Amino acid sequence: MRTIYKLLLLQGVLLMAAPLSGQTVPLDVEVGFRVVRVSGNSDEYRTQINERPGFLLRNVTFATSDFDGRTNLVDHLRVDGSDLGAGPAGALRLEAGRARLWSLRFSYRHADFFSALPDFANPLFPTVIPGQHTIDRVRDLYDAEIELLPGHVITPLIGYTRNTYSGPGRTTYHVGNDEFRLASNLDDVDQEVRVGANFAAGPVSGRIVQGWRQFRETESLALAPGEKNGNNPDPVLGLPQNLTNLNRQTSVKTNTPSTTALVTGRIGPRLRLIGSYQRASAEADTNETETLAGSLVSFEISRFFAGLTETASTRSKATFWRGSGRAELTVADGVDFTVGFARRHRYLDGFALVSTLYLNTVTFAGADPKDLLKLLQAQNAMDRIDNHFETRLSAHGIGPWSAHVSWAETREDVVVTPDLSEIVVPGGQGGDFGRRVAEWSAGMGFTRSGFTFGADWIGERANDPIVRTDFLDRDRYRLRLSWTDVPTHLRVSATGAQIDASNDRPGIGYDGRIREYGGEIELTPVKPLRARFSASKYQADSRLLYRVPEDFTTAVSDHRERGASVQGDVTLTLKWFSLDGSYGRLQNKGSYPFTIDRARASAEIPVRAGVSLIAEWMRDKYNDAAQDTGNLAKFAANRYGLYLRWQPRATE
Amino acid sequence: MRRLKKTLRAAGGVALLGVLSLGFAKGQTAPSPAPAPEKPAPEKKEAPPLCVDCHEDEGKSFRGNAHTRIPGVSWGKSNADNKACESCHDSGAKHMESSGEDNSDIRVFHGLPGADFCLTCHTSLSAHASFKAGPPEGINCLTCHSVHKSEPRTAHLLQNKPTALCASCHPPRGAAFHDKPFAHRLGRGGMECTSCHDPHGLPENHGLRLTRTGELPCLSCHTEKRGPFVFEHGASFVGNCLSCHEPHGSSNHKMLIRARVDQLCLECHSTLNLTTLGSQPPATHNVTLPRWRNCTTCHTAIHGSNLSPRLFK
Numbered sequence: 022m023r024t025i026y027k028l029l030l031l032q033g034v035l036l037m038a039a040p041l042s043g044q045t046v047p048l049d050v051e052v053g054f055r056v057v058r059v060s061g062n063s064d065e066y067r068t069q070i071n072e073r074p075g076f077l078l079r080n081v082t083f084a085t086s087d088f089d090g091r092t093n094l095v096d097h098l099r100v101d102g103s104d105l106g107a108g109p110a111g112a113l114r115l116e117a118g119r120a121r122l123w124s125l126r127f128s129y130r131h132a133d134f135f136s137a138l139p140d141f142a143n144p145l146f147p148t149v150i151p152g153q154h155t156i157d158r159v160r161d162l163y164d165a166e167i168e169l170l171p172g173h174v175i176t177p178l179i180g181y182t183r184n185t186y187s188g189p190g191r192t193t194y195h196v197g198n199d200e201f202r203l204a205s206n207l208d209d210v211d212q213e214v215r216v217g218a219n220f221a222a223g224p225v226s227g228r229i230v231q232g233w234r235q236f237r238e239t240e241s242l243a244l245a246p247g248e249k250n251g252n253n254p255d256p257v258l259g260l261p262q263n264l265t266n267l268n269r270q271t272s273v274k275t276n277t278p279s280t281t282a283l284v285t286g287r288i289g290p291r292l293r294l295i296g297s298y299q300r301a302s303a304e305a306d307t308n309e310t311e312t313l314a315g316s317l318v319s320f321e322i323s324r325f326f327a328g329l330t331e332t333a334s335t336r337s338k339a340t341f342w343r344g345s346g347r348a349e350l351t352v353a354d355g356v357d358f359t360v361g362f363a364r365r366h367r368y369l370d371g372f373a374l375v376s377t378l379y380l381n382t383v384t385f386a387g388a389d390p391k392d393l394l395k396l397l398q399a400q401n402a403m404d405r406i407d408n409h410f411e412t413r414l415s416a417h418g419i420g421p422w423s424a425h426v427s428w429a430e431t432r433e434d435v436v437v438t439p440d441l442s443e444i445v446v447p448g449g450q451g452g453d454f455g456r457r458v459a460e461w462s463a464g465m466g467f468t469r470s471g472f473t474f475g476a477d478w479i480g481e482r483a484n485d486p487i488v489r490t491d492f493l494d495r496d497r498y499r500l501r502l503s504w505t506d507v508p509t510h511l512r513v514s515a516t517g518a519q520i521d522a523s524n525d526r527p528g529i530g531y532d533g534r535i536r537e538y539g540g541e542i543e544l545t546p547v548k549p550l551r552a553r554f555s556a557s558k559y560q561a562d563s564r565l566l567y568r569v570p571e572d573f574t575t576a577v578s579d580h581r582e583r584g585a586s587v588q589g590d591v592t593l594t595l596k597w598f599s600l601d602g603s604y605g606r607l608q609n610k611g612s613y614p615f616t617i618d619r620a621r622a623s624a625e626i627p628v629r630a631g632v633s634l635i636a637e638w639m640r641d642k643y644n645d646a647a648q649d650t651g652n653l654a655k656f657a658a659n660r661y662g663l664y665l666r667w668q669p670r671a672t673e
Numbered sequence: 674m675r676r677l678k679k680t681l682r683a684a685g686g687v688a689l690l691g692v693l694s695l696g697f698a699k700g701q702t703a704p705s706p707a708p709a710p711e712k713p714a715p716e717k718k719e720a721p722p723l724c725v726d727c728h729e730d731e732g733k734s735f736r737g738n739a740h741t742r743i744p745g746v747s748w749g750k751s752n753a754d755n756k757a758c759e760s761c762h763d764s765g766a767k768h769m770e771s772s773g774e775d776n777s778d779i780r781v782f783h784g785l786p787g788a789d790f791c792l793t794c795h796t797s798l799s800a801h802a803s804f805k806a807g808p809p810e811g812i813n814c815l816t817c818h819s820v821h822k823s824e825p826r827t828a829h830l831l832q833n834k835p836t837a838l839c840a841s842c843h844p845p846r847g848a849a850f851h852d853k854p855f856a857h858r859l860g861r862g863g864m865e866c867t868s869c870h871d872p873h874g875l876p877e878n879h880g881l882r883l884t885r886t887g888e889l890p891c892l893s894c895h896t897e898k899r900g901p902f903v904f905e906h907g908a909s910f911v912g913n914c915l916s917c918h919e920p921h922g923s924s925n926h927k928m929l930i931r932a933r934v935d936q937l938c939l940e941c942h943s944t945l946n947l948t949t950l951g952s953q954p955p956a957t958h959n960v961t962l963p964r965w966r967n968c969t970t971c972h973t974a975i976h977g978s979n980l981s982p983r984l985f986k
Contacts, residue, residue: 049825082826096742101828104862112863114828120742132894138926152926153970162894171972195985200964215885232885233732234894252964269986273979275901279886301886303901307979339901341887365887369910371903375980387928399982401903403910436909437950440982446802448944455909459708487911488941489949500844516844527736532861537845546915557848567936567943571779575945578936582924588853592829607852613924613932617854645855 047093051080051635055107061656064137064155070641071135075107079664095119109133115234119170130162134188136347139654153202153252168219177217178230184211191245193614196481197317197326199251199262203269211236217281218655227284236275243268249315257318258385260325264315270322277303291351300342309333319379322393327381337371363409370402399440406469408432421469429460435487454487471505489529490565492522512579533563539586551592559584561611598626615645615654625666635664675838722769724758729819737828740820743794761790782815812842817872835867836860849922856922869920889913891920904976904984907950908941911977935960938968 057074081102088095098117105111110132134157138152149521164178186209193200219229244267251262279301286294316329347361375397382393411429416422432455439451464477481495496519503514517538523533539557546552561582569576590603602622609615623637642657693899725732734755735741746757767775768781782790791814819837820932823830827954831838836859838845846866850859856972857864866872869890877958882890892899898914917937918928924968931937939967958965972984980986 041968049748080826084825084828086738097739101826101827108862110862112856114863116828128863132862132864133856136927153967154973160894184894186897192973193972194972200970206896209897215884234886236899238897254971271980275899277886280862281885287946299885303886303899305901305979307903309980333980337901337903337979343887367910369901371901371905371979373903373979397982399903401905403907405910418871432786435906435950439912442779446944446953449950451941452950454950486949488908488951489804489943489946490916490940491949514841514844516842516851518845526946529949539844539848541844555844555848556847559845559849563931566941566945567939568945568953569954570954570960573956577938578931580931580936584852584924588848588849588851605852611924615850615924618852622717639983656980 027636036143047083047085049080049082049666049668050078051633051664051666052076052078053125053662055660055662057658058659059348059631059656061654062654063140064409065139065643065654066656066658068138070658071109071133072639072658073109073133077102077104077106077662077664078102078111079662082254082466093119094557105131110137114225114390118168118171121170124171124503125167127165127167128163129162131475132160134158134160134186138532145226153193153200154191156184156188156190158190158207160184160186169244171219172221176221176378178215178217178219180213180215180230180232182211182213182215183210186211192242193252194267194311196264196267196329197262197319198257199253199317201251201264201267202248203267204245206241207238208240209236209238210526224287225284227282229282230280231283232274232279234277234303236273236277238273240271241269242271243321258325260316260318262315262317264313266315267311267313269306269309269311271309273305273307275303275305277301293349295345295347295349297345301340303338303339303341306337306338307333314380320383322379322381322395324382324384324393327392329377329379331375331377333373335340335371335375336371337369339367339369341365356412356414356416358412360412363407365405365407365409367405368403370400370631372401372530373397373399375396375399383444400438402436403437404436406434421467422465422541423468426463427461431458431460432456432460433487454485456483456485457493458483471507473501473503475499475501486524486526486529488598489524489567490531491524492528492531492533493524495520508568510543510551512543513541515540528566530564530566532565534561536560549553549594551594552664553591554587554589556584556587557585559586580612582609584611598624613645617644617645631668633666633668635662635666637662637664724755724762724765727773734823738820782813806982834860834864839866839872846921851922853924854923855924855926855928857920889915890920898976900977903978904974904978904980904982906975906977906984913949932964933970935966950952 023085044342052631053076055072055074055077057072077142081100084099086097086323088307095117095248096119098115100115102113103111105113106383108131110130110483112131115127115128116125122370124543135157136152137157139154155224161184163183164180165177165182168176168178175337187207190205190207192203192205194203211234213232213234215230215232217228219228232598237657243498244264249263249265251264253262256262279299281297281299283297284609285296288294311331312328316325318325342462343363343365345361345363347359350358352358377397379393379395381390409429409431411427413425413427414583415425435454435456437454458481460481462477462479464475466475467473477499479495479497481492483493486493498520499516499518503512503515505512512546515538515548518536520533522531537557537559541553541555543551559582561580563578563580565578566575567578584607586605586607588603588605590601593600600623605617605619607617618642621638623631623635625635627633637660639660639662645654683874687931700830704755718911723732725735740760744756745762748819755764763778763780764832765779767778772908795814817832818830819832820830822832824833827834833841836847836850836851840850848855859865863882869882871882872880872980884893887897899910914920917929920928925932929937931940939954942950942954943951944953960966964970974981974984974986978984978986
């Protein structure tokens with residue numbers, strides 16, 4: 022949706038609400054202009070931050086339930102909007118209704134998706150390898166739901182969701198024995214209509230909703246200008262690889278009806294039973310046509326060829342259902358016992374018929390110039406069943422103490438039946454796999470006189486991995502301490518967490534540890550001044566054995582993070598102006614070293630009752646110069662904004 | 674040129690917004706009443722005391738509060754009666770008689786019993802129903818919500834902006850979103866922790882808001898990755914998005930969990946042990962060369978393909 026329409030829609034809503042809201046306008050609007058100055062790699066800046074210059078509705082809040090008896094149709098209205106305009110992401114949300122008559126929830130979200138990374142996948146590599154996949158796309162999400170007669174025995178509801186994603190991009194295509202960059206134009210629309218009802222009759226309440234989701238995708242691809250030579254500069258079997266043109270059109274249509282149901286029943290004051298059921302069945306049809314011409318080699322057909330024409334027609338289906346039951350029993354005041362079971366099943370199968378006509382083919386021996394038709398008929402299936410059982414005992418409010426213990430077990434059964442066409446190197450593509458994970462957890466807490474202490478542990482033990490990165494043992498520990506002194510507005514907190522995961526099976530040797538700990542102090546030495554300072558460390562180590570493809574030796578995949586972060590901010594709020602400043606620095610000395618400095622300062626100066634001016638400066642500096650990538654990813658970005666804030670309520 | 678046009682349109686929209694808003698504001702200004710001739714004030718019966726007579730700040734903040742919509746309760750400039758207060762705090766007759774000294778008949782909301790009282794209304798269908806399955810010890814409704822002193826720019830009577838609120842107990846997560854170079858834009862443009870997690874706790878999946886068809890919340894937005902695909906990547910069927918991505922903020926490009934893509938892929942795609950799912954790439958894949966380090970240069974349809982068994986398109 023274009024910015025102007027969004028702003029007009031918003032204004033319309035506010036004007037409609039104006040006569041209803043009486044003389045007090047519970048409104049807060051912040052609107053202005055932002056200027057952006059980037060030095061260094063602007064693509065990296067846009068990939069990471071992407072704040073653009075232009076007009077920006079930074080905030081709008083309007084909330085009232087005070088209609089002064091002027092209408093019986095609405096008794097509450099709330100509009101919240103943020104960062105609409107220059108982007109990269111903004112949202113608008115509306116809630117309105119009348120108690121026991123109707124309620125409406127509407128939300129809109131916009132996001133700009135940009136990615137163009139200079140050294141993607143090749144950090145620390147001596148030669149700079151530009152990232153070849155880029156996107157510059159836009160996503161808009163709309164969601165609306167109306168409930169009629171909320172709070173009555175039956176509350177019908179109607180909902181609609183729309184998610185669009187479109188725009189240009191660059192991708193690569195492996196054909197012959199080279200990769201060529203293609204220019205893509207994507208247009209996706211995902212919509213769902215749903216109807217259903219909530220019901221509440223005595224101790225039984227629930228919800229049942231039937232939805233119909235429809236996904237449509239069209240993508241056009243063509244050889245990008247100047248990219249006819251591909252990635253591979255060397256000839257293959259004496260023939261330089263090149264493309265003179267390529268065109269591909271793909272369309273996907275997916276329909277997914279879905280059903281969800283939830284029922285809750287109370288038996289006496291202490292027992293609650295909850296049952297739920299979900300089911301969805303998706304069917305996707307894809308059609309593709311592709312034509313290309315060039316000078317290429319295919320080892321698959323053992324021939325040189327001068328072009329190809331391909332058509333594909335595929336169908337895939339996925340069914341999913343999940344059922345669960347749960348009982349919550351209040352054993353005594355503050356002591357609860359819960360037990361639950363859930364079963365999930367997902368089945369997926371797909372069929373593809375791909376017809377490829379290679380044009381003007383020549384064998385490697387130089388014979389038989391002719392067209393060659395290759396048909397691919399593939400049939401795949403995957404089946405997964407998960408059974409999950411859990412039980413938990415918790416006690417709270419025993420003086421200052423509280424505690425819980427729980428146990429859960431998940432059993433996964435997976436059957437993968439790949440088509441022969443998928444198998445390149447024998448092994449690992451299909452089969453029956455099972456995994457059982459038992460999870461124990463315990464935690465306790467203490468709260469008194471502003472002091473809070475919490476500790477918990479989760480331990481998981483598995484019998485088998487399904488994929489190599491699955492753990493056999495995993496333990497998670499967390500500790501939290503905080504102290505708040507209300508009279509002096511002093512708050513001190515510290516947290517620490519550690520996760521250890523391992524799988525010592527021969528040939529896997531997985532060993533991972535994540536540690537994160539930090540502290541924060543917030544104080545208000547005098548009333549208008551508030552200061553906060555925090556420091557934290559993040560450490561991650563992961564090691565896992567793998568087989569090197571080119572020589573079949575065993576190597577270790579080693580990933581490390583050594584992040585240290587400091588951050589501080591100060592706010593000074595006086596009657597005639599307020600100042601806000603913050604600075605943060607993150608330095609990571611791990612596998613992908615970099616530093617980031619972020620600074621922000623803003624001043625708000627009232628110019629008349631209810632109206633103030635806000636000047637803001639933001640700076641982000643990213644530097645991964647520790648890598649040998651020629652500083653391609655380095656940038657410094659300054660944003661300057663001037664905004665007008667209007668709060669009529671402040672005139673009260 | 675296109676951007677200029679867009680900017681001009683936006684500028685026009687903002688200008689219109691400003692003009693209309695000013696008119697709106699002007700229209701809202703109460704006309705000054707003409708001075709009335711002085712008359713002796715009629716004797717009034719003494720009105721019963723109101724809660725807001727003493728709790729003035731709470732009274733002001735209550736305007737627009739969702740609790741004014743409780744059946745039987747009304748709240749406006751002219752009728753700030755005690756019913757709204759009493760619906761949660763009880764009548765408090767002794768409290769009033771003692772000028773606030775006696776709190777014995779006032780219900781206060783400290784600790785979990787306070788949360789239990791909130792749940793007398795906020796239960797049944799919504800996610801609140803699973804409150805007991807979720808938040809850890811020492812947490813109750815008022816840890817995050819404030820009925821009287823909520824942050825005005827947030828919905829749901831939250832005490833602070835949602836991301837800041839979550840970060841107060843989960844600082845490393847909050848810091849990761851703010852500090853790390855590749856992260857979702859939380860708190861800036863509509864996405865919050867609560868976009869993916871249900872803070873009231875759901876019995877399974879770490880409080881994640883699964884889609885109505887049982888998928889991770891990632892697919893609520895990234896619908897094009899949903900499939901179903903004829904050639905599904907096993908990682909997304911046996912695992913999920915988190916098998917390769919770190920949504921809470923990553924040091925690595927595209928929020929991946931490894932800096933080098935070849936290592937990320939080869940951790941699963943290796944036949945050093947023969948009992949797990951994951952095939953071995955052929956020996957032509959020489960990962961010492963840059964061309965082979967980024968597996969997705971060729972296997973572009975890494976989330977699943979309908980056209981290519983090897984995920985080439």
